[in-house]
Amino acid sequence: MALPRSNEETIHLSLVNAASFVSIKLCGESNYIPWKTQIVCLLQSHDLLKFVDGTIQEDEEEKGDEEDYNLQRKRNDELVKACIFGSLSDQLLKDKAVHELDTARQVWLVLEQRYSPKPKLQGGSRVVYIELKDYSFYFPLFRALLSRDWEKAEAFLKQEKDASIAPINTQLQTALHLAVGVKSEKGNKHFVEKLVASIENKEDLARKDCFGEAALHYAARFGNLDAAEIIVKRNPRLPHIACMYGTYPIHYAASYGYVSVDVFAYFLRVTEDPAPYTNLSGVKLLYALVSSDLYDFATELVDEFPNLAKYEECGNSALKNLTKKEFTFLGTSRLNFWQQLLYYCVPIKLTTRSLQRRPNANDVENVVNDSQMVKTKYERIYFSIVIKKLHTLLFDVLEILVPHLKHVRDKKSIHHNAVKYAACLCEKIANLNYNEVDSIAGNSLLDAACYDNYELVDLILRRFPYLVYYNDHNQKNILHITVENRSKNVFKLVCQMSPLLHNLVICFDSSGNTILDLAGKLAPQNKLNLVSGPAFQMQQELQWFKEVKQIVPSTFWKRLNLEMKDPYVVFTEEHEKLKVDGEKWMKDTSSSCTIAAALIATIAFAAAITVPGGNNQQSGLPIFSANIGFIIFAISNAASLFTSSTSLLVFLSVLTSRYAEEDFLHTLPRSLILGLLTLFLSITSMIISFSATVYIMYGQKKAWVLLPVATMACLPITSFVLLQFPLLVALISSTYGAGIFRN
Structure with missing residues (x-):
């Protein structure tokens, strides 16, 4: 028996309204997601889309008996309820009356009655709430857009002429909004061309969604250069239309410029109106370029609009925004040895978008008047250009052969452009009055010190040396900020x-507080995490305290702060938990190594008593005592026993240590270094001793036995080196190295 059409329509309406409710709930939020699209895709993947688009068949063979069909209908209804509940906030989920309802339709009606949103103002901006509307009519067009099937889309558009410009979902997105939301997909350019051509009035290309964004905003966000060119060619006015938040398409292109620089370069050419580049809009564009590491574009923008250097958004100037890009300014400090070597060798990759000019004869003639000097200078410059061209060409070829080289080269180019951009900002700020310079550059200086952005600090102090005495609202100068944040x-x-x-x-x-009091405070967690192990972290904190103490006059060593605590008391109280954690880490490490050392000592002692081959019954000497392999066995076994015993005693001394604060600086790290070194030597000696025994017993006149034995003997040694050697190197470097404050 077939299900009545009225019930099918009820299920259909439940699904549509559920999707609409999900979309409305998140409307206006910063993390907005087109949930309706996701629900349609979900239902399509489960073959449930027929309950949405009204294509339920009356075929008895497809439905089967009434009992099975009712069971399937119930499952579908539960799926709709799950979609609704999955979209609700925690506050709405606490409504028990909603959970007691049986069908998705009932849940929807109760939610609509109790929590129907009403228009209101937030932060001066109008929040758009969409009227509930059944958009299921546009689902065939929706599916054609998702699959990029122009034939189906064209057939629908011919039936409904206004469908190409009509909102097709609760976000008021048109078909063009969704069509441009894919970057460089096969067939997408053809689809967009046909869709744009089907729109009769070019002004309809500027239709906006609920956030005031036109289709060109979407093309800029998703980096769809082809779609942007097609739309702008049809209506050149669109790049100068902003959304409700005052954001132009070029802002979106800048925000996603790190994916495709060509998209931003295109919008830079077609956006001729100065409005996006000036005042607050220009500052937003500048921040977007910095976030995408497009510093060369940012430099050109500041050169053309110098006032951008002084504007602030939410208390952040362009220079202050740059302080948070500390990884851009770190240069080679975060690269390994080989990366540093490549970093210094690779040439900076100059792009065609840069305004840098190639030197020519006219430039040379302006430098000097003497004809002979002009000729010499001219030849010298062009000879240098030829050398640089060859250098660049060589590395262009090497990039193809060694892909990792491109990463290092890009990093160097970004660093070079960032330094130029920072210098440009300082140059523009220098033209301001004293109070403006003090506010903009002073705050930026302290922020750069907080993030250990030393290159930016150096640039600011070279341009404004008097700012070294600048204080924040807590009367902290650059040295206070540096010590407090462990910016070495x-x-x-x-x-x-x-x-x-x-x-x-x-x-x-x-x-x-003096800087010694601040050195006594616990370092920020992000700086502590740079060092592995609480014991190492405690050692580094002691090194900081000791280093700061050396530059502080002795009269300040016991001086009390406003809390009546001297620096030593501050250090003890702040590092109490870290000291306990460091003690536990040292004991756990020593206990594990003690077990290994004791096991090796036991094996070495037993091997010394029961020598390979046994002893001569008459003389009592080992049978293979004259064999070279036996000599190697004897020496390596003795070395294994002695070094493992030494390691055992050292780790026992660590376990019984008093664990005072100053012990973490030298005593405990020194003991751990000695213990790990002797443990490594004992393991190596034990492997050599065992290999010699195998050769004595089974390798006589069989030289090939040496190869597999030596190969397998390297496995435990290599494993120990890979797993424990970095710890040993870090210990030696932090304890006996130049220190964290010296090059």
């Missing part, structure tokens, strides 16, 4: 300013 590179830079250092050292913040 900026600390080294400031300490090199010997004429200014004394005045910075004797300053107090608003809480009466």
Whole structure:
């Protein structure tokens, strides 16, 4: 028996309204997602889309008996309820009356009655709530857009002429909005061309969604250059239309420029109106370029519009926004040895979008008047150009052979452009009055010190040296900020300013803390995480305290702050938990190594008593005592026993240590280094001893036995080196190396 059409329509309406409710709930939020599209795709993947688009068949063979069909209908209804509940906030889910309802339709009606949104104002901007509407009519066009099937889309558009410009979902997106939302997909360009051509009035290309964004905004966001060119060619006015938040398409292109620079370059050519480049809109564009690492574009923008250097958005200027890009300014400090070697060798990749000009004869003639000097200068410049061209060409070829080289080269180019951009900002800020410079550059200086952005600090201080005495609202100068945030590179830079250092050292913040008090406080967690293991972290904190103590006058060592605590008390209280964690880490490590050392010592002692081959019954000497392999066995076995015993004693001393604060600086790391070294030697000696025994017993006159034995003997040694050697190197470097404050 077939299900009545009225019930089918009820299920159909439940699904559509559920999708609409999900979309409305998130309307206006920053993390907005087109949920309706996702629900349609979900239902399509489960073959449930027929309950949405009204294509339920009356065929008895497809439905089967009434009992099975009712069961399937119930499952579909539960799926709709799950879609609704999955979209609700935690507050709405607490409504028990909603959970007691049986069908999805009932849930929807109750939610609509109780929680129907009403128009309101938020932050001065109009929040758009969409009227509930059944958009299921446009589902065939929706599916054609998703599959890029122009034949089906064209057939639908011929039936409904206004469908190409009509909103087809609750976000008021038109077909063109959805069509341009794919970057460089096969067949997408043809689809967009046909769709744009089907729109009779070119002004309809500017139709906006609920956020005031036109289709060109979508093309810029998704990096769809083909679609952008097609739309702008039809209506050149569109790049100058902003959304409700004052954002132009070029802003979206800049935000996603790191994916496709060509898209932003195109919008830069077609956006001729100065509105996107000036005032607050220009600042937003500048921030978007910096976030995408397009510093060369940002430099050109500031050169053309110098006022952007002084504008602020939410208290952040362009220079202050640059302070958070510390990884861009780190240069080679985060590269390994081979990457650093490549970094210094690779040439900077200059792009065609740059405004840099190639030197010519006219430039040379302007430099000097003497004809002979002009000729010499001319030849020298062009000879240098030829060398650079060959150098660049060589690395262009190497990039193809060594793909990793491109990463290093791009990093160097970004760093080079970022330094130029920062210098350009400082140059523009220097033309402002004293108060503006003090506010913009001073705050940026302290922020750069907080993020250990030492290159930016150096640029600012070279341009504005008097800002070294700038204080924040807590009366903290650059040295206070540096020590508090453990910015070692900026600390080294400031300490090199010997004429200014004394005045910075004797300053107090608003809480009466000197830099030694701040060194006694626990480092920020992100700086502690740079060092592995609580014991190492405690050692680095002690090194910081010791280094700062050396530059602070002795009269400040016992000085009390406003909390009546001296720096030593501050250090002890702040690092109490870290000290306990470091003690536990040292004991756990020592206990594990003690077991290994004791096992090796036991094996070595037993091997020394029961020598390979046994002893001569008459003389009592080992049978193979004259064999070279036996000599190797004896020496390596003795070395294994002695080194493992030494390692065992060292780790026992670590376990019984008093674990005072100062012990973490040298005593405990020194013991751990000695223990790990002797343990490594004992393992190596044990492997050599065993290999010699195998050769004595089974390798006589069989030289080929040496190859597999030696190969397999390398496995445990290599494993130990890979797993424990980095720890050993870090220990030696931090304890006996140059230190974290010296090059």
